[in-house]
Amino acid sequence: MQISPTVRRVVTLLIALPVAFLLSSVFSPPAQFTQLLHVALLTVLAYPIIAQLQKWV
Numbered sequence: 001m002q003i004s005p006t007v008r009r010v011v012t013l014l015i016a017l018p019v020a021f022l023l024s025s026v027f028s029p030p031a032q033f034t035q036l037l038h039v040a041l042l043t044v045l046a047y048p049i050i051a052q053l054q055k056w057v
Contacts, residue, residue: 008054016046 020042 008051012047012050012054013043015050016043019046019050 017039020039023042
């Protein structure tokens with residue numbers, strides 16, 4: 001079964017967001033805005049790693 005690239009991107013984001021949120025809560029930055037920024041940064045960093053893992057599966 002062929003999965004469309006759009007579906008892959010959505011799934012990757014759905015995986016990357018909670019992972020980034022968990023990582024950010026471990027490192028717990030003080031301010032709420034800083035935490036949002038942290039989550040966004042970690043999501044951007046995690047995205048290519050998860051995308052690569054999906055290629056191997």
